[in-house]
Structure formats: structure tokens, C-alpha cells
Amino acid sequence: MAQILVVDDSSTMRGIVTTFLSNNGFEVVVAVDGVDGLLQLRRDPGIKLVLSDINMPNMDGLTMAEKIRVELGNRAVHIVMLTTEDNLQVRERGKAIGVTGWIVKPFRGEAVLGPFRKMCGLE
Template sequence: MAHILVVDDSSTMREIVASFLSKNGFEVAVATDGRDGLHQLQKDPGIKLVVSDVNMPNMDGLTMAEKIRTELGNKQVRIVMLTTEDNQTMRERGKAIGVTGWIVKPFKGEAVLGPFRKLCGMA
């Protein structure tokens, strides 16, 4: 059972984030795009936090977040966007959908440990 689902189409970024989180005590699952992320979330009800890129093929992160809230009816899982996008309109769309947080890459692991533990109910 994973605590965090990392969703990114970049295998390098998935590995960096997942490896860092695993080394710091989180159970981590990964997905290659939004469609795969939805599938992983349906398979593992223990996921407490989704960390997702925005720009991905097949299904982008914001569309995935919207489907998590609407089609899956999952209001409990926290969703954080980890992206190069620093666009206010995208942030506002994310907030309206129910995105919990927005982190602009590059990924600074140490800075997220406390907040991620809190979001996962580990703090």
C-alpha cells in the first residue's frame, strides 16, 4: 500500500522523486501519465497523496486531478502539482479542481518532507 503516487511522463523525474521519497520513509507508487495515475489510484486505496506533473501525454495532470474528484469521487486524496508551469491561470484552475499544492520544478526534496508527511498523516 503506497502513501504517495508520483505521476510524471519523464522516467528520470519519476525516479528522482520516487527514490528520494522512498529513502525518507514513504511507500511510493509511480505512474507514467494521468491515465495511468487514475488506474494506480483505483488499485491502491491507501494512497494519500498524488504528486503529479501537469504536462503529460494521454492525460495531463490537471485533467487527472479533475477526474479524481469527479469520476472517482475521491475528495480525500491530496494532490500536489510538481511542474515547470508557473502560470497563475493554471494554478487557479488547479485550486478550483481541488489541487492541494503547487510546486515549481526543480524538485527540492528536503523542503517537501515536512509538508508531505503532514499530508500523508505521518506527522
Template sequence: MAIVLVVDDSSTMREIVASFLRQNGFEVAVATDGRDGLLQLRSDPGIRLVISDVNMPNMDGLTMADKIRNELGNKDVRIVMLTTEDNPAMRDRGKTIGVTGWIVKPFRGEAVLGPFRKFCGMT
């Protein structure tokens, strides 16, 4: 059962984030875009945290977040955007959708370990 789902179209970024999380005791699944992320969420009810890029082909991260909240009706999973986007309007859209957090790349894992563990019920 996966606890954290990392969604990014960059294989390098997926691996950096997933490896860091695994090294720190998280179970991790990965997805290549928002569409793949939704499929993962439908098949694994154990996912507690989604860490997603915003700009991806097929389905972007904010559209995926909207579908998680509205189509899947999943209000419990935490959604954190990990992106180069620092646009206030985009952040506001994310907040309206139900995005839990917004991290601007580069990824600094140590800074988010505490909140991520809390989101996953590891504390």
C-alpha cells in the same frame, strides 16, 4: 499499500522524486501519465498523496486531478502539482479543481518533507 503516487512522463523525474521519498520513509508507487495514475488510484485505496506533473501525454495532470475529484469522488487524497508551469491561470484552474499544492521544478525535497509527511499521516 502505496502511500504516495508519483505521476510523471519523464522516467528521470519519476525516479528522482520516488527515490527521495523512499529514502525518507514513504511507500511509493509510480505512474507514467494521468491515465496510468487514475488506474493506480482505483486499485490502491491506500494512496494518500499524488505528486503529478501537469504536461503529459494521454492525460495531463490537471485533467487527472479533476477526474480524481469528480469521477472517483475522492476528496481525501492530497494532490500536488510538480511542474515547470508557473502560469497563474493554470494554478487557479488547479485550485478550482481541488489541487492541494503547486511546486515549480526543480524538485527540492527537503522543503516539502514536512507537509508531505503530514498529508500522509506520518506526523
């Protein structure tokens, strides 16, 4: 069972993040958009953290986060946005939905290792 779900429509970004997290001891599963992300969450109850982009086709990251909280009723999973969006209104919408954290790209993995380990129950 995976601990982290990485959701991003960019295969390059999925690869960078997944490789870094896997190399640092996390079990990772990936999704290409919010629709795929919800499917992966339904399949794997072991996911403790969703790391998602916002701007994606089919379903954006904030809509997916809202569906995780409302439709799936999942309050236990942490949701962290990994995005270029740094707009206060967008952040406030995320917070209201139940987004746990916000990382503005580019991804600097070393800074997130401790918090991610805590979110996944590894520390």
C-alpha cells in the same frame, strides 16, 4: 499499500522523486501519465498524496486531478502539482479543481518532507 503516487512522463523525474521519497520513509508507487495515475489510484486505496506533473501525453495532470475529484469522488487524497508551469491561470484552474499544492520544478525534496508527512498522516 503506497502512501504517495508519483505521476510523471519523464522516467528521470519519476526516478529522482521516487528515490528521494523512498529514502525518507515513504511508500511510493509510480504512473507514467494521468490515465495510468487513475488506474493506480483505483488499485491502491492507501494512496494519500498524488504528486503529479501537468504536461503529459494521454492525460495531463490537471485533467487527472479533475477526474480524481469528480469521477472517483475522491476528496480525501491530496493532490500536489510538480511542474514547470507557474502561470497564474493554470494555478487558478488547479485550485478550482481541488489541487492542494503547487511545486515548481526543479524538485527540492527537503522542503516538502514535513508537509508530505502531514498529508500522509505520518505526523
